[in-house]
Amino acid sequence: MQGYIVHITKAKEEDLIVHILTETKLKTAYRFYGARHSVIHAGYKIDFEPHYSTKSSLPQLREVLHLGHRWNASRERMLLWQRFIALFYPHLKDIESLETFYLELLDWCAVRWEKQNPKRIALEAYVKLLAHEGRLHEDFRCFVCDLPLGEKVVLSRGFLLAHPACVYQEGMPRPRVEHLLSEGSALHLDDAHVELLWRTLLEGL
Ligand SMILES: [Zn+2]
Structure with missing residues (x-):
């Protein structure tokens, strides 16, 4: 079975409880702690x-082989x-099957x-995830006041769209946001916007 370690919690002594995202479930x-065991890390x-x-x-986690990426x-x-x-x-932990x-x-x-x-890849992946989960908002109405958006828009947590004044944040030029959401590409975003959206992403999926 293969998967990504998304979370590790410490159990008693040096033992660990490991959460692995596999093809069908988390x-x-x-x-168990063992000096001869290979070291595992989140990610x-x-x-x-x-x-x-x-x-x-x-179940016990045994016969672990790290399928490493060069990075x-x-x-x-x-x-x-x-x-x-x-x-x-946190996004998937209560879901029975994936x-x-x-x-x-x-x-x-x-x-x-x-x-x-990596931050651009993460943003593009998040747009894919939102589209897959039916949560991608492309109607360009503000989630706070429900009125149409103007030339500057804010992407809030969950990439909900808002007027800058409604969420007290600086907005981004609308065409850039449109491109990100419709094309799923972060290539045209400048570094400051990438950083801003990365921080929004870190608030939670
Ligand atoms: Zn608004």
Whole structure:
């Protein structure tokens, strides 16, 4: 079984509870501490076998193989990846079974993470996610006052659209936002806007 480690919590002593986004579900497994075990980190893509026993409700995480990407060794890219992938845990943790979309989306990001600006990839992935979940708002009405938007718009958490005055934030030129939402491309955004939207994204999916 393969998946991405989206969240790790400490259990007793050095043991860990590991949450892995696989093709069909967010899987939870128990990792006993062992000096001979390979080190695992949030963000890693792993191949693993869950071992079930009658003693515990959680399967044990064993035979872990790290399916590394070259950029895993780049501290900066890895830290951005860990922040991005951590968003998927609260978003999906109560969902019984997942569509393959989520694993495929992370794979799509992972192959691009080395060469492109990771924050832009994350924004493009988020537009894909919103479209998949039917949450992409392209009607260009303000979610606060429900009136049509003008030439400057704000993308709030969840990429909800708003008038700058309604959410007390500086707006972005509307054509850039339109391009991002309709084409799913962040290429035309300048670095300041990318940074702004990345911070919005970090508020939660
Ligand atoms: Zn408004």
